[in-house]
Amino acid sequence: MKLSLPFLGSLFHIGARPFGERDLTADPVDLFALWWERARKSEIFDHTACTLATSTPEGAPSARVVLLKSFQKGRFVFFTNYESRKAGELEANPRAALCFHWASLLRQVRIVGPVERVSGAESDAYFRSRPRGSRVGAIASRQSRPLAQRKILEEEVARIEGAHPGEIPRPDFWGGYAISAQQIEFWQARVSRLHDRFVYEKNAESAWSWRRLYP
Template sequence: MLNQKIAELRKDYRLASLDESEVAAYPLLQFGKWWQDAITGEVEEANAMTLATSTPDGHPSARIVLLKSFDEEGFLFFTNYESRKAQELALNPHVTLLFFWRELERQVRIEGTVCKAPVAVSNEYYDSRPLESRIGAIASPQSKVIPGRSFLEEQVDQVKKEYKGNAPQRPNYWGGYIVKPQVIEFWQGRSSRLHDRILYTLTTEGSWKIERLAP
């Protein structure tokens, strides 16, 4: 049944526009431009992105993860290699990322494949994390069923006792993934739901095709 109060929620987007003549020839350059806009525009948690995965038989799942870097290699994030998302990635490396920057009335959707980050990259980032976060990565059996909050707190206490204030090394079940893009769509909200959507698609020759999509 239609909930009229929900159905009436709407916002008319008027902040900006996006035209094919304005975008960069390479999507990572365009993302970098929008990323800088998000930083200077003080978008809250601009690096928060939805990561969508699925099982080989097509059951999807999604969650928020944090972008930690991006370059010509792709988009980098970190997680537990034994988590649900990691198990799905091992069986089906095709993923989608989605950024929603509400303050700028923008979305960026990225489709691609994922691979594990080099060990040196995972080590460097793990060692840069606050001590409590490093301990948490060891203590938490991510995505596993646990009997209660006290179990997790006891695990944290046990890890702290084990290392006695010393900085732990990265566990081999925790590290980074790189999403290598094949499709990137830039969405700019426009008035009357006539949004601007510019799509970059990686061709078999290695170049990027740019097209406009209907809203």
């Protein structure tokens, strides 16, 4: 078995303080915020990276990694190309799941809910905050479509650079989606695979309740 320093650290952490009922907050987004902050400090790679699962209306699934940019009031936001495969699936079947794996903490969080586009103003604000190269890249990439040669993409980048020496406006085909969490599950590893899992669910009155699950 390969043991890394963060793994040993996590074992100590988990051994010292297992995850249990006393750790649960009334609103799971508050618990997510605590785990997020902990992951921010301990993950070697980007703690905002998560797997986004979407599916066609016929139920054919697909998954890929995206970066979570905010999670105010149970609204989990990421940004992408509105003409990508994921966007096509989300427009046709506006439901999604996110899965975070924070390996350094031996933790996983799963989020499920309906999805909608964020406002143009919210996408503009985030687009403006990105480095210039990322903005140019977002415009140049016809995400998910076939690219005959890399040279074509690089020429498109050069053309956009030339066309926009100053401000680079957000293209209509790029922006955010928000998942309104209906279900959030927190998982933390324990010895002998006897892990701790708690799932929160929102009812019709938007009140959260939780249950412990078998690992």
